[in-house]
Amino acid sequence: MLHVKGGTIVTADRTFKADILCDDKGQIATIAPDIATPTGCDVVEADGLLVMPGGIDPHTHLEMPFMGSVASDDFFTGTAAGLAGGTTSIIDFVIPEVGGSLLEAWKEWRGKAEKAAADYAFHVAVTHWDDQVPRDMETLVNECGVNSFKHFMAYKNALMVDDDVLLHSIRRAGELGALCTVHAENGDAVAYLQAKLLAEGQTGPDAHPRSRPPTVEGEAAQRVIALAGLLDAPVYIVHVSTQEAAHAIAEARMRGQRVYGEVLPQHLVFDESVYTNPDWLTAARFVMSPPFRPKHHQHALWAGLTSGQLQTTATDHCCFCAGQKENGRTNFTHIPNGTPGIEDRMSILWHHGVVSGRLSPQEFVAITSTNTARIFNMHPRKGCIAEGADADLVLWDATGTRTISAATHHQNVDYNIYEGMTVTGVARRTISAGRVVWDDGDLRVTRGAGQYIARAPLPRGHKAV
Ligand code: DUC
Ligand code: ZN
Ligand code: ZN
Ligand code: ZN
Numbered sequence: 001m002l003h004v005k006g007g008t009i010v011t012a013d014r015t016f017k018a019d020i021l022c023d024d025k026g027q028i029a030t031i032a033p034d035i036a037t038p039t040g041c042d043v044v045e046a047d048g049l050l051v052m053p054g055g056i057d058p059h060t061h062l063e064m065p066f067m068g069s070v071a072s073d074d075f076f077t078g079t080a081a082g083l084a085g086g087t088t089s090i091i092d093f094v095i096p097e098v099g100g101s102l103l104e105a106w107k108e109w110r111g112k113a114e115k116a117a118a119d120y121a122f123h124v125a126v127t128h129w130d131d132q133v134p135r136d137m138e139t140l141v142n143e144c145g146v147n148s149f150k151h152f153m154a155y156k157n158a159l160m161v162d163d164d165v166l167l168h169s170i171r172r173a174g175e176l177g178a179l180c181t182v183h184a185e186n187g188d189a190v191a192y193l194q195a196k197l198l199a200e201g202q203t204g205p206d207a208h209p210r211s212r213p214p215t216v217e218g219e220a221a222q223r224v225i226a227l228a229g230l231l232d233a234p235v236y237i238v239h240v241s242t243q244e245a246a247h248a249i250a251e252a253r254m255r256g257q258r259v260y261g262e263v264l265p266q267h268l269v270f271d272e273s274v275y276t277n278p279d280w281l282t283a284a285r286f287v288m289s290p291p292f293r294p295k296h297h298q299h300a301l302w303a304g305l306t307s308g309q310l311q312t313t314a315t316d317h318c319c320f321c322a323g324q325k326e327n328g329r330t331n332f333t334h335i336p337n338g339t340p341g342i343e344d345r346m347s348i349l350w351h352h353g354v355v356s357g358r359l360s361p362q363e364f365v366a367i368t369s370t371n372t373a374r375i376f377n378m379h380p381r382k383g384c385i386a387e388g389a390d391a392d393l394v395l396w397d398a399t400g401t402r403t404i405s406a407a408t409h410h411q412n413v414d415y416n417i418y419e420g421m422t423v424t425g426v427a428r429r430t431i432s433a434g435r436v437v438w439d440d441g442d443l444r445v446t447r448g449a450g451q452y453i454a455r456a457p458l459p460r461g462h463k464a465v
Pocket of ligand 2: 289
């Protein structure tokens, strides 16, 4: 048993002083003021700290095979790094081979994730359509605890799906009570622009954002919203990075569509100038898709988060070390796309969101945890501080500071995009399933301690947030 003593609890709904007793099953047993510590129970002092639901990162790519590389953070190192930053659950992506079985791929990813230190769930990518795919989707939803599928509208000749696949998949997911998530970029337009830039001799990282301008994302977002609208099905757009996509989501919601949007902290912090760094590797390290944008797009993303038109934050955590980024030294289209960040999401959002006055602490909880739990039907087990919920908590030092560096981070990657930034807002202790796994610099994770989070289908008309 664990007694969390003397903290101020902050949930998405309210802020109050109380103690928490966690039981040996890893759940919250009691929430009450001034609990007397039962005999034999460990005590965690939370005086002066905020006690919040552990973060949920709904978008990670741990040990993902991608663009000729495999992402360097695996399910153990990546989830451990998350715990060090206050994130206690992730939703990662099962990526079946094009033409391959969704179900077999899900089994393969379950195997990889057995070493996870924190709880995890999976979105399963639909990368083609044939007679087997809708049957696999049914099995995944009804027997495997999967209630969300992923679609790439980009990555032509690889993971990309066309509108026909999207329509079939959105319809099938809707029948089954599952939510379609979408990487919204027009892959034909990207491929066309990449070829044009290369033909002009533009081979460096600065060509990357020019091959995927904001219109490419805006068009795809509008298109998938229209397709989902035709089928009266919900849709969740991952890593919204542009004003165009943010506005498309807001307008669809105003029309009554169930559309959700996710924001990455890196898009709130960095702009396209990162690609003009004269050092090739420094610029290549920021190559991810969608790319960093002209500064004014950040205003639309913040406005989306504060208005509630954009609901969640994630990292798209996808790590490639220098040797892997080097694959694209003479051709920017071969630089493995991805940036790390699972460890820093909470601090970056506290610093730039709460300390700056854009968000209240309760809104911070909503966008880092509760909204994701609601949208993907993990609430109230996750994203919540309530009796019977999982004892996944972060003890947050609202005024403490830390300086981010690859020299001290726990991510298995040789750089940190936030290198040298000092942020206010630090995860002092993280509790996962009732155990202290991060104690102010001391990471006490266990390989394989993470549990698979089976998620039930979404009830018809589920409007989460
Ligand atoms: N974008 C990235 O940058 N990496 C992984 C996949 C993606 O869509
Ligand atoms: Zn993506
Ligand atoms: Zn991604
Ligand atoms: Zn709740």
